[in-house]
Amino acid sequence: MGAFVLQWAAWGAADVAQPVRARDAEPTSGVDALVAAARDGDVQAFELLYRRTRQDAYRALYQLTGGSTEIDDLVQQVFLQLTSAIRRFRGDAKFSTFLHGICANVAMTYLRTRRRRPEDPTDEVPDRATHDPDPERSAHTKQAAALMQRVLDEMAPKKRVVFVYHELMGMTAEEIAEAVDTSANTVRSRLHHARLEFAEITERLRKSGVLP
Amino acid sequence: MSAHVQEKLWAHARGQLPAGEARDVDAHLTECSDCSRVLAQFRGAVAFVKPVEPPPLDDATWRRIDERVMDAARRELRGSRHPFAWLMEGWRPFAAFGALAAAAVLTFLLWPSAPKTQPDAPPVVAQNDKAVPIAEPTTLPLPDRNTIAQPEFVEPPPALKLASATKLKVDKTAAERGGQVRIGQKLETEAGGQAFVVLPEGSKAGVLGNSSLKLSAASESDVKLELDRGTLLVAAAHVEQARRFAVQAGAVEIVVVGTRFLVERDDRVTVVVEEGKVEVAAGGQKHHVAAGETLIIETSGKVVRRKSVTPGARAAFRALATESPRTTAGINASLKANGTEARLTELEQNGAEEPQTVAMAQLPDAGAAKKFEDPTPPPLLVPGSGEEKVANGPARAEQHFDFLSALKKIDLKNVNLDSPFPPPGMPVAEYRVHQLRLAADRGQCERVVERSDAWLTEFGNDPKTKDLALLKKAVLFNKARCLSKLGRSDEAQKVRIQAESVR
Numbered sequence: 001m002g003a004f005v006l007q008w009a010a011w012g013a014a015d016v017a018q019p020v021r022a023r024d025a026e027p028t029s030g031v032d033a034l035v036a037a038a039r040d041g042d043v044q045a046f047e048l049l050y051r052r053t054r055q056d057a058y059r060a061l062y063q064l065t066g067g068s069t070e071i072d073d074l075v076q077q078v079f080l081q082l083t084s085a086i087r088r089f090r091g092d093a094k095f096s097t098f099l100h101g102i103c104a105n106v107a108m109t110y111l112r113t114r115r116r117r118p119e120d121p122t123d124e125v126p127d128r129a130t131h132d133p134d135p136e137r138s139a140h141t142k143q144a145a146a147l148m149q150r151v152l153d154e155m156a157p158k159k160r161v162v163f164v165y166h167e168l169m170g171m172t173a174e175e176i177a178e179a180v181d182t183s184a185n186t187v188r189s190r191l192h193h194a195r196l197e198f199a200e201i202t203e204r205l206r207k208s209g210v211l212p
Numbered sequence: 213m214s215a216h217v218q219e220k221l222w223a224h225a226r227g228q229l230p231a232g233e234a235r236d237v238d239a240h241l242t243e244c245s246d247c248s249r250v251l252a253q254f255r256g257a258v259a260f261v262k263p264v265e266p267p268p269l270d271d272a273t274w275r276r277i278d279e280r281v282m283d284a285a286r287r288e289l290r291g292s293r294h295p296f297a298w299l300m301e302g303w304r305p306f307a308a309f310g311a312l313a314a315a316a317v318l319t320f321l322l323w324p325s326a327p328k329t330q331p332d333a334p335p336v337v338a339q340n341d342k343a344v345p346i347a348e349p350t351t352l353p354l355p356d357r358n359t360i361a362q363p364e365f366v367e368p369p370p371a372l373k374l375a376s377a378t379k380l381k382v383d384k385t386a387a388e389r390g391g392q393v394r395i396g397q398k399l400e401t402e403a404g405g406q407a408f409v410v411l412p413e414g415s416k417a418g419v420l421g422n423s424s425l426k427l428s429a430a431s432e433s434d435v436k437l438e439l440d441r442g443t444l445l446v447a448a449a450h451v452e453q454a455r456r457f458a459v460q461a462g463a464v465e466i467v468v469v470g471t472r473f474l475v476e477r478d479d480r481v482t483v484v485v486e487e488g489k490v491e492v493a494a495g496g497q498k499h500h501v502a503a504g505e506t507l508i509i510e511t512s513g514k515v516v517r518r519k520s521v522t523p524g525a526r527a528a529f530r531a532l533a534t535e536s537p538r539t540t541a542g543i544n545a546s547l548k549a550n551g552t553e554a555r556l557t558e559l560e561q562n563g564a565e566e567p568q569t570v571a572m573a574q575l576p577d578a579g580a581a582k583k584f585e586d587p588t589p590p591p592l593l594v595p596g597s598g599e600e601k602v603a604n605g606p607a608r609a610e611q612h613f614d615f616l617s618a619l620k621k622i623d624l625k626n627v628n629l630d631s632p633f634p635p636p637g638m639p640v641a642e643y644r645v646h647q648l649r650l651a652a653d654r655g656q657c658e659r660v661v662e663r664s665d666a667w668l669t670e671f672g673n674d675p676k677t678k679d680l681a682l683l684k685k686a687v688l689f690n691k692a693r694c695l696s697k698l699g700r701s702d703e704a705q706k707v708r709i710q711a712e713s714v715r
Contacts, residue, residue, distance in 0.1 A: 041289045043282070050281055054274075062266035072273050079281040083288035145264040151257075168263045188219075195222050199253035202260055211260070 031095050039086050046086070049095075050079055056096060057103055063168045064107035064161060066149035068114075077106045093178040100165065101179040108157040147211060154201045159194035166191055217247055225254035399425045401442070415448040415457070428460070436460060443476045448488070464494040464509050471503075480516065483507045641671040645683050648690050657694035664691035685714045 031052070037045030054075065061074045068074060081102050089098050152160055161180065165171040166187075173191065177184040205211040217240050223229045224237050241248045269277075399407050401423050408418040409427075419425045423442020429435060437444065439461040448457060448468045457468040461477040471488025475481065483492055484506045492499045495513015508516040634643030644667050652660045664687050671677045672684055688711030695704035 038289065043286050043289050046285045046289055047282055050278075050285070054277070058269065059266050063264065067264070067266065072269065072277055076277050076280050079277075080284045083281075083285045148260050148262060148264070151260055167261050192219065192222075195254065195257075196250070198261075199250070199257035202257040203253055206256065 032091065035086065035089060035091070035095055039089070046083070050082075053096070053099055054079070057099055060100055060103040060165075060169065061107055063164050064103065065110055066152060067145060068110065070110070074106055074110060078102050081106065094175075097175050097178045100171070100175075101181065104161045104165070104180050108161060111157040111160065150205060150210060151198055151201045155194065155197055159190055159197055162187055162190045163194040163198060217244070218250070221247060221251050222254050222258075225251055225258045397427060398440070399423075399427075415446065417447075418445045419443065420445075434458075439475055439477050441477055443474065445472075445474045447472045462511055463513060464492060467491040467493070473501075480511060481509045483509070639678055641667070641674075641677045641683055642679070644671075645686050645690075648687060652690045652694055655697070657697045660694040661691055661698070664688070664694075681714050685711050688714065 031049070034045045034049040034052070038049050057078050058071070058075050061068070061071055061078065065071065065074065078099070082099070085098075085102060089095065152164070155163065158180075162176055165176045165179070166173070171179070173184045173187040177187045180187070202211060217237055220229055220233060220237050224234055229237065237247075241251060399409065399419060401407055401419055406418060406420050407423075407425075408416065417425075417437065419439075420443040423444065424440035425442070425444055426438040426440065427436075428438045435457045437446075437459045439459060444459065444461075446459065446468070448471055459466040459468070459475050461475050461481045464481040464483075466473070466475060466483055467490060469489050469491065471490055472486040473488075473490055474484040474486075476484075481494070483490065483501055485501045485503055487503050489500055489502045492501055492507055492509065494509045494515070497513070499507060499509075499515060501507045501518075506519045508518075510516055634640055644663070648660055648663055648667065651663070667687050668684070671680070672687075674680070677683065688707050692704045692707040692711060695701070695707060
């Protein structure tokens, strides 16, 4: 029965094929109360907050890291950081933005320290922690993800974060600015350079035959 | 290169620039080679920018993460926190001091009148005919943590995944929600449309055209779908005893006991059960509908009649259970490429003009078929190893399969396939094929194998048999299907090859 409840919860936030704007993904009711209670040491409130937002964090980390094989560890790191960081959250921004900021930090640390990825792009998307009822679709998704990932992998982490948050997750420059603690103009500038870099890498990889 | 134009090039490459701005940018491009080069680069790059749907993490992984996170949360949130730590943060010490001071002043000022307002007045003692309250050194009770109104944590409403849909009246809403239907939301289809939702525990539900279905409840102990009108098909997963799964159709309530069934609501409610059983409550009475039965109930609750399940309904169930694709090949390809959301978007872009081709095998004898109540005979479904094909038709993935068609075009209404005699006008050979298919559906596999051989002997080489090739294919495919079920896969494979070679 517990699995049934969790499944309901998971369906509430997951299984979205296209980008869901971060601000739309945030449940509007109860989050503030949960955050306030968790900040005051209420573990039960934190658990509810965690269950409500874990899919959002998972989705963000998946996009930021290109479905890292260590995605479960990264999700865990985000919420471990949240347990201490939540006291700093004063409600100036949306909680989802705050959470995306932690996700960005965790992802950037991972991207900077991970070992060089293998050349075969199809090796890059993990199987072990996931279950997909449609293997054919899953394979196609993996291939598309791997090609995009191949390009993203060559981008600098900061540009990558901005690019992913805006292009893949639909966040505005202002939301990204709040998440990564910078100005909206910086984000816009970084986004433009990220697009140029993405396009240049794509062209180069196409010429070298890595991309179709 | 103009910085103003630069910002627009990416949107232009993605085709997201408004027409006026796009014209301005194009005009600029004719005289700016740098921008033209960047635009060309962007156009080559945007094709690779595709949001990826993260595959769901499995339960075991989530459990592991849950445990670690919550262990840390317990340590971090409880362990390191002084019980009155909140009092020492920011302005709170001053506020607390002020509040205490104010409380002391108020207590001093209001004390004499306080007993009058106490709901439980202290005992009084008569003294010279004058009642004097006994002053008690009382303290205000500390609020019990359990009695303090706790903030109400409202869980987000659960959602049903919209597996696929055509001609949805709520297309945009559904698409915006990423193909989800939330509690209280209605799933409405137009004529010829259909929509499928996957219930969390694995059950599947589909509505046909002109239907309106509302997800009324979806909690741990209660799943309730309300059918306002139209046709609902449910292939329920095993229903745990503690959980209630019900469909409400007006005054008629259908409680699921683990089954596959159909509910149709127009001026009356029809409940058709293919597997398992349901309990139908109507007019203050409860009726049990078992597999193979149809119950028709008037809105007053009066049962009109019971009858056996029609083959058409069975075909629709079969399609539902296998979640058959029923869009055009192009859209199917898109589905494979981009998933449900892309298909919803594509359907939305295509509008309601999606082709309604029914590329399923149909017996070509339209003249003979017209003699029946329902003009179109049932399709000859051909089982395969997990991929059903349709006899004499294109591969399943390339077909457009439609429940409405399944119900309206394939249904042999009122044809009793258990009768040894065909209905008037239907050739015996064809009737026997329908009987074989029915038996195969019922799992009477040994009988199907035996009767298939008999059919082939009797009709298989008779040139007078109408539509011989098509019927023969159907017989062989049904035989192969049953051989597979009987574990005789080698024989099944041979029969399947034999069926495919029939011309």
